[in-house]
Amino acid sequence: MTDIGTRTFDRGILDVAExxxxxxxxxxxxxIRTLYRRSKKLRWNPSSDIPWSEVRADDYSPEVQLxxxxxxxxxxxxxxxxxxxxxxxxxxxxxxxxxxxxxxYWTIRTEEEAxxxxxxxxFAELMGGYLEELPExxxxxxxxxxxxxxxxxARALDADVPVEATIGGLILVAEQISxxxxxxxxxxxxxxxxxxxxxLICRDEIRHCEFGxxxxxxxxxxxxxxxxAAVRDVMVSMIENxxxxxxxxxxxxxxxxxxxxxSERLVFEAGLGGTTPEFEWPVLSQSIGYIRxxxxxxxxxxxxxxHSIYGTA
Amino acid sequence: xxxxxxxxxxxxxxxERDGALAVGLEQRLPLDLSVSIPSIERLYEDSKADRWDxxxxxxxxxxxxxxxxxxxxxxxxSVWSHRAWVEFNGIPESEAALVxxxxxxxxxxxxxxxxxxxxxxxxxxAEASVLAxxxxxxxxxxxxxxxxxxxxxxxxxRALDARVSIDAFLIAHFAVSGSIDLAVWxxxxxxxxxxxxxxxxxxxxxxxxxxVAFGWAYASVVGDRLDDQTRATIxxxxxxxxxxxxxxxxxxxLTSGDAFAEVRAAHELASTAGVGVAPNREVVARVxxxxxxxARRLRRWDLGAPLESIANELESAG
Numbered sequence: 247m248t249d250i251g252t253r254t255f256d257r258g259i260l261d262v263a264e265x266x267x268x269x270x271x272x273x274x275x276x277x278i279r280t281l282y283r284r285s286k287k288l289r290w291n292p293s294s295d296i297p298w299s300e301v302r303a304d305d306y307s308p309e310v311q312l313x314x315x316x317x318x319x320x321x322x323x324x325x326x327x328x329x330x331x332x333x334x335x336x337x338x339x340x341x342x343x344x345x346x347x348x349x350x351y352w353t354i355r356t357e358e359e360a361x362x363x364x365x366x367x368x369f370a371e372l373m374g375g376y377l378e379e380l381p382e383x384x385x386x387x388x389x390x391x392x393x394x395x396x397x398x399x400a401r402a403l404d405a406d407v408p409v410e411a412t413i414g415g416l417i418l419v420a421e422q423i424s425x426x427x428x429x430x431x432x433x434x435x436x437x438x439x440x441x442x443x444x445x446l447i448c449r450d451e452i453r454h455c456e457f458g459x460x461x462x463x464x465x466x467x468x469x470x471x472x473x474x475a476a477v478r479d480v481m482v483s484m485i486e487n488x489x490x491x492x493x494x495x496x497x498x499x500x501x502x503x504x505x506x507x508x509s510e511r512l513v514f515e516a517g518l519g520g521t522t523p524e525f526e527w528p529v530l531s532q533s534i535g536y537i538r539x540x541x542x543x544x545x546x547x548x549x550x551x552x553h554s555i556y557g558t559a
Numbered sequence: 560x561x562x563x564x565x566x567x568x569x570x571x572x573x574x575e576r577d578g579a580l581a582v583g584l585e586q587r588l589p590l591d592l593s594v595s596i597p598s599i600e601r602l603y604e605d606s607k608a609d610r611w612d613x614x615x616x617x618x619x620x621x622x623x624x625x626x627x628x629x630x631x632x633x634x635x636x637s638v639w640s641h642r643a644w645v646e647f648n649g650i651p652e653s654e655a656a657l658v659x660x661x662x663x664x665x666x667x668x669x670x671x672x673x674x675x676x677x678x679x680x681x682x683x684x685a686e687a688s689v690l691a692x693x694x695x696x697x698x699x700x701x702x703x704x705x706x707x708x709x710x711x712x713x714x715x716x717r718a719l720d721a722r723v724s725i726d727a728f729l730i731a732h733f734a735v736s737g738s739i740d741l742a743v744w745x746x747x748x749x750x751x752x753x754x755x756x757x758x759x760x761x762x763x764x765x766x767x768x769x770x771v772a773f774g775w776a777y778a779s780v781v782g783d784r785l786d787d788q789t790r791a792t793i794x795x796x797x798x799x800x801x802x803x804x805x806x807x808x809x810x811x812x813l814t815s816g817d818a819f820a821e822v823r824a825a826h827e828l829a830s831t832a833g834v835g836v837a838p839n840r841e842v843v844a845r846v847x848x849x850x851x852x853x854a855r856r857l858r859r860w861d862l863g864a865p866l867e868s869i870a871n872e873l874e875s876a877g
Contacts, residue, residue: 267701330587333678340715356678
């Protein structure tokens with residue numbers, strides 16, 4: 247039997263009869279229900295809401311086209327993780343007997359992530375062709391193993407990992423940083439189709455982030471010290487072992503792949519997305535500071551992080 | 560406490576405490592996101608374009624006002640509450656299937672994208688069912704005790720069990736069970752004479768038709784490449800899900816025995832109000848027809864022989 251915070255389990259994630267009754271499906275968590283309502287209202291359609299005719303690959307050099315194909319394909323792989331991995335959290339909401347508002351919202355969040363993957367792959371396709379993988383696939387060092395995913399599913403499916411820890415790593419760190427970077431990136435993007443894509447993605451991502459913060463604001467204050475420690479550990483790991491190892495951007499790796507770094511710079515300078523250290527590091531370090539400040543009142547003290555090349559954040 | 564030390568074996572443990580169930584391991588790249596099943600891609604496009612929002616698109620006040628008899632209102636609230644439980648359980652069904660198909664190597668992206676939208680469709684139908692129950696008085700959070708085993712179907716466990724082919728799961732749940740589900744809703748639509756109920760049930764039927772079309776489109780793609788073992792697994796799964804359906808999982812009209820006499824009577828009473836509930840006999844007849852049609856469609860892949868026997872038994876039982 248394993249103690250998880252204030253709850254006790256003697257079962258794994260599938261050792262639960264489903265659904266559990268009483269099943270109160272009316273509003274239980276008003277803040278999350280509000281996000282659900284807003285998501286329904288703000289649904290968009292990749293086919294009709296993006297000016298695809300304005301991608302205009304021919305306006306760019308072959309080198310930029312190739313770099314853009316790689317970058318946008320990489321974006322699709324990253325967004326795909328939210329289709330492949332984070333739906334597993336639905337099962338945790340049941341196991342942990344959490345508010346059904348979470349499940350309702352999460353379904354729309356999953357669909358939104360699918361659309362983010364879809365538009366990214368489509369942009370790559372229009373730039374000359376979506377790529378199923380790069381010669382040097384992106385890797386991340388987590389727990390001593392090289393993997394090419396955030397491993398959200400593994401955490402979600404492990405009943406010994408508090409759901410708060412999974413949400414802390416996935417949403418409060420990974421999604422918050424992505425949102426902050428994307429928001430800044432909109433100002434740098436000049437391609438109209440790419441700009442509209444990032445506007446729509448940011449409009450979704452702000453709700454994804456607020457979901458995490460609202461969940462934590464409600465559930466973390468009453469959580470055990472062990473749960474809070476697990477949240478902290480996962481959040482720290484997500485910054486040190488995922489972000490700072492170059493999962494999202496190659497120049498953050500201790501040993502960056504210079505060809506990939508140069509390729510992303512080409513994309514950035516062409517106004518098609520991409521990233522450079524001088525653009526993004528200030529945004530990233532500010533984002534980490536924001537996360538640290540916002541989680542502190544909930545009882546999680548995050549350290550100042552030190553990157554081997556770019557300094558503290 | 561574990562923080563999810565993320566070794567390559569983690570996904571294979573902790574699903575259940577005796578460790579008998581494994582979900583498999585994902586190999587993310589290479590990642591094919593191209594269209595490979597155009598019919599499913601069109602269903603995904605349709606789903607994204609459907610902006611139905613039950614909270615704003617149905618006149619709930621008018622729906623509630625359409626029934627004044629307290630007994631009929633209570634019966635209608637009971638039927639719509641039952642629908643809410645079942646439809647809400649369709650969320651983990653979708654999401655577990657999505658997790659599973661993404662773990663499988665190089666499976667069709669169209670199916671993944673559609674499943675990502677299906678969860679949202681289920682959420683909307685569950686939400687709508689709760690609102691309908693409330694319109695008639697009050698959503699009920701618990702079923703009668705006798706109903707609990709019928710409603711607890713372990714669907715996530717089935718979807719995530721790597722020993723069972725995902726094809727078997729998808730065909731059994733999305734094509735076969737889905738066809739019975741649709742039959743029940745089509746019967747309900749014929750008895751949605753109140754305008755607000757018609758708007759509500761029409762929208763639900765549109766979602767259900769997409770979901771069933773997905774199941775059969777998927778079956779069409781994988782049906783010809785099934786091996787004998789998978790075919791046998793599918794037939795076993797088909798029997799399981801059909802027996803669950805016939806026990807009344809989705810509709811009290813399908814129950815039998817004294818333990819369910821009260822809920823059957825409530826379903827029959829609700830059918831008199833024109834609010835999207837069909838008489839019991841009509842639900843049974845629709846399901847019987849759907850079952851026979853399902854068995855006929857499955858024959859193309861040498862599947863579904865047990866369903867034909869069940870359909871014949873139902874026929875002879877009248």
